[in-house]
Amino acid sequence: MATDPARPRYLVTGATGLIGRHVAVRLVESGARVRALVRRPEAAVNLARLGVEVVEGDLLESRSVERVMSGVDVVVHAAAHVAEWGARRSFEATNVRGTANVLDAAEAARVGRFVHLSSVSVYGHRAGRGRLEETRPLQRTGEPYSDTKIAAEQMVFERHREGRLRASALRPTLVYGPYDWKFVPKVAEALMGRGLPLIGGGNHRADIVSVHDVVDLILLCASRPEAEGEAFNCSAEESLSWREVFTEIAARIGAPPPTRKVPYRLAWGAGAALEACYRLAGSRRPPLVTRFGATLVGLPFEYDTSKAGRVLGFRAGRRFADVLPEALDWWRRERGRAGAVAVG
Numbered sequence: 001m002a003t004d005p006a007r008p009r010y011l012v013t014g015a016t017g018l019i020g021r022h023v024a025v026r027l028v029e030s031g032a033r034v035r036a037l038v039r040r041p042e043a044a045v046n047l048a049r050l051g052v053e054v055v056e057g058d059l060l061e062s063r064s065v066e067r068v069m070s071g072v073d074v075v076v077h078a079a080a081h082v083a084e085w086g087a088r089r090s091f092e093a094t095n096v097r098g099t100a101n102v103l104d105a106a107e108a109a110r111v112g113r114f115v116h117l118s119s120v121s122v123y124g125h126r127a128g129r130g131r132l133e134e135t136r137p138l139q140r141t142g143e144p145y146s147d148t149k150i151a152a153e154q155m156v157f158e159r160h161r162e163g164r165l166r167a168s169a170l171r172p173t174l175v176y177g178p179y180d181w182k183f184v185p186k187v188a189e190a191l192m193g194r195g196l197p198l199i200g201g202g203n204h205r206a207d208i209v210s211v212h213d214v215v216d217l218i219l220l221c222a223s224r225p226e227a228e229g230e231a232f233n234c235s236a237e238e239s240l241s242w243r244e245v246f247t248e249i250a251a252r253i254g255a256p257p258p259t260r261k262v263p264y265r266l267a268w269g270a271g272a273a274l275e276a277c278y279r280l281a282g283s284r285r286p287p288l289v290t291r292f293g294a295t296l297v298g299l300p301f302e303y304d305t306s307k308a309g310r311v312l313g314f315r316a317g318r319r320f321a322d323v324l325p326e327a328l329d330w331w332r333r334e335r336g337r338a339g340a341v342a343v344g
Contacts, residue, residue: 008112009033010222011072013059013102014079015052016043018179019117019172022215023076024052030219037068037079059098062105069105074113074222077102080149082182084292085275086284088144095148096155103155107164113228114167115221116156120207120233120303121146122171125295131304134171134231143292153231166228168221170214173235173303174296177211177323178330185331187246191255200264200298202243207301209236210323213316220312232308236316242297248321252328264298 010027014020015036027034028051035053038044044054057064059079069075079102081094099116106114123132124139124146138150153169160167176183190196217234221227240248247257271294274287308314 007031007033008073009035009071010074010076011035011037011068011111012052012076012078013037014077014117015047015054016040017078017082018175018177018182018211019214019218020076020078021047021179022177022211023078023218025050026215026219028052035068035072037065059101060093062101065101065105066108069109069111072106072109072111074115075102075106075111076115076117076218076222078117080117080152081145083145083286084290084296085278085286086144088148091144091148095145096151099152099155103159103165107159112166113222114156114159114165115218116153116167116169117218118153118169118171118231119146119149120171120173120235120301122150122153123303125299131302132233133304134233134307145292157229157231160229168227168229169231170217170221171231171233171303172214173207173209173233175209175211175214176327178326180211180327180330183208184249184324184327187249188253188255188328188331191246191250191258192253195256195260196246196258197260197262197267198243198246198258198297199262199267199294201261202246202258202297203241204297204300205302206240206242206245207235207303208240208245208320209234209316210318210320212323213318217308217312217314217316220308220314224312226311230307230311232312232314233303233305234308234316235303235305236318236320237305238317238319240320245320248324249328252324264294267294267298270294 012020012024015024016038024034037055037057041054041056048054055068081091122138124141140147156167159165250257268291271289271291278287
């Protein structure tokens with residue numbers, strides 16, 4: 001354990017990703033000592049400049065995880081294979097075996113707190129069945145991302161119940177903000193290209209949340225004893241439809257707003273067919289339409305987020321219109337850099 005209780009040492013996995021990067025930066029700014037386990041140190045140069053201790057390693061190599069755990073007080077496990085399509089073995093490797101390695105090392109090092117980044121995808125496809133609370137049974141769907149996130153979270157809470165670790169888990173909805181490559185940039189590029197269809201009319205609530213709100217809740221879970229042994233849903237208080245979200249992005253980038261509607265069943269069927277074709281072709285790139293994406297936008301979901309407020313006094317109050325410019329500014333800079341490299 002660290003010798004200075006006033007400055008705990010945090011280990012952040014997934015520190016070059018969307019959530020992990022923001023966690024590491026916020027912790028350094030707060031005065032904490034931060035260590036990051038990364039596969040590619042060159043992707044963490046900016047973190048190192050801020051004072052993060054960057055250690056090269058791989059979640060799938062138990063020895064490197066054991067080494068990086070020395071002297072750690074709190075683990076924020078944000079590393080995951082996040083995608084709406086792909087080979088199950090890739091999800092199993094990172095989300096299950098990688099999490100098991102981190103848990104083993106944290107337990108052996110007698111780490112004080114363990115905060116695990118899960119996902120609302122663990123609830124499955126219970127659209128239109130009322131507000132989904134944390135007490136709902138988790139539902140396997142056969143989709144590799146959802147199923148492996150369930151397996152990882154179950155391992156975390158098994159260790160907690162057995163008294164081997166003091167753990168918490170967050171279940172965020174779709175996260176956006178600077179360093180997000182998976183949502184805002186893809187929507188923007190689609191709007192600037194052929195346009196973006198409104199699956200199911202685009203009228204369902206968009207369950208999204210700012211990365212800044214997610215980090216707020218992570219830090220509460222890492223420091224408050226009331227969070228131990230608990231899972232928390234995390235989604236924005238603001239209620240926007242997918243149509244409103246896409247229209248706001250279109251307005252910010254000067255693209256036409258989406259108007260073309262596609263029935264949910266048609267989009268889901270197209271996703272299933274395209275996924276089958278892509279698998280047969282051995283493609284590593286996801287198809288333009290997937291079943292996961294069609295379900296996310298085309299069916300109504302509602303998550304109860306009141307528990308985090310009752311237990312920790314948390315609220316996800318940031319507005320999409322306020323955070324979106326940050327995400328778009330970062331995306332434009334990255335596109336500019338990529339273009340400069342391609343031209344050079």
